[in-house]
Amino acid sequence: MELMDVLYDKQSGIAKITINRPKVYNAFRARTVQELIWALRDAWDDNTIGVVVLTGAGDKAFCTGGDQKARTSDGYDSSGGLGGGIGLEVETLHATIRNIPKPVIAAVNGYAIGGGHVLHVICDLTIASDHAKFGQIGPKVGSYDAGYGSAYLARIVGEKKAREIWYLCEQYTAQEALAMGLVNKVVPHERLYDEVDEWCEKILQKSPTALKMLKYSFNADTAHIEGISQLAMGSLAMYYGTEEALEGRDAFAEKREVNFRKFRT
Numbered sequence: 001m002e003l004m005d006v007l008y009d010k011q012s013g014i015a016k017i018t019i020n021r022p023k024v025y026n027a028f029r030a031r032t033v034q035e036l037i038w039a040l041r042d043a044w045d046d047n048t049i050g051v052v053v054l055t056g057a058g059d060k061a062f063c064t065g066g067d068q069k070a071r072t073s074d075g076y077d078s079s080g081g082l083g084g085g086i087g088l089e090v091e092t093l094h095a096t097i098r099n100i101p102k103p104v105i106a107a108v109n110g111y112a113i114g115g116g117h118v119l120h121v122i123c124d125l126t127i128a129s130d131h132a133k134f135g136q137i138g139p140k141v142g143s144y145d146a147g148y149g150s151a152y153l154a155r156i157v158g159e160k161k162a163r164e165i166w167y168l169c170e171q172y173t174a175q176e177a178l179a180m181g182l183v184n185k186v187v188p189h190e191r192l193y194d195e196v197d198e199w200c201e202k203i204l205q206k207s208p209t210a211l212k213m214l215k216y217s218f219n220a221d222t223a224h225i226e227g228i229s230q231l232a233m234g235s236l237a238m239y240y241g242t243e244e245a246l247e248g249r250d251a252f253a254e255k256r257e258v259n260f261r262k263f264r265t
């Protein structure tokens with residue numbers, strides 16, 4: 001596959017996948033999601049690869065979720081393929097990160113917001129730069145990930161914190177994320193990729209079969225969330241066409257205050 005939105009590099013057992021859309025803070029469109037899936041599948045299929053790193057280009061953002069400029073009342077992109085009708089194959093991307101039988105490390109180099117936040121949550125491990133900022137934003141911009149984005153997040157940070165994250169849509173620093181168990185380690189920004197390399201090296205010294213079976217075991221306990229995710233994406237496809245959802249999208253694009261009060265009648 002010709003890669004336009006993603007950089008893909010394989011070296012010494014490590015596959016590094018970089019979302020490369022820094023002008024939109026590494027927001028993803030349909031093509032980006034398809035390229036991410038392709039790269040993950042390539043890393044899955046390559047027996048020389050023992051660990052995958054997911055990160056974002058530049059020093060501003062890891063990923064800020066769906067590209068709001070590519071979002072229509074039909075979802076994100078008419079060419080977006082499957083994805084439960086939202087125009088993005090996000091369900092397949094989430095499933096691929098979870099099911100690839102190798103650890104996936106999120107190297108969070110900046111904002112991890114919205115659907116970008118969900119990506120790091122699903123990864124096996126997260127190492128964050130001390131500049132990184134974390135948060136969900138869907139209810140502010142007329143969207144939600146009520147699958148892994150809510151149910152799996154609650155497994156990680158607990159019910160109260162997960163509800164706070166979604167209901168208030170605030171941003172959290174890397175240190176706050178560490179305190180709530182949302183990330184594994186915080187390092188000075190300039191050390192991020194050295195630290196990630198060290199973690200990869202430690203992983204590469206371990207038995208690949210043992211790691212694979214452990215990952216499957218960790219996944220098994222939350223496998224039912226896939227069904228919740230299908231319901232969530234199905235409902236989202238209908239929600240995106242509503243005036244309420246479009247108010248959120250338009251307010252972001254027009255850089256103005258959102259007004260959801262009119263929908264509380």
Ligand SMILES: CC(C)(COP(=O)(O)OP(=O)(O)OC[C@H]1O[C@@H](n2cnc3c(N)ncnc32)[C@H](O)[C@@H]1OP(=O)(O)O)[C@@H](O)C(=O)NCCC(=O)NCCSC(=O)c1cc(O)c2ccccc2c1O
Nearest residue numbers: 024025027064065066067068069114115138141143144145
């Ligand atoms: C990340 C920010 C808080 C940064 O704010 P800041 O003020 O520092 O910078 P700007 O806002 O000026 O951003 C710089 C530049 O980047 C553009 N940009 C940033 N994010 C996006 C984006 N997601 N889409 C398009 N463009 C983006 C921004 O417009 C600026 O460009 P200019 O040309 O205008 O200068 C802040 O940017 C921010 O809050 N961004 C997040 C925006 C957002 O709404 N994200 C999507 C949330 S919903 C979502 O991601 C989502 C994805 C899914 O795949 C789902 C799947 C299934 C269910 C639900 C899903 C879902 O909800």
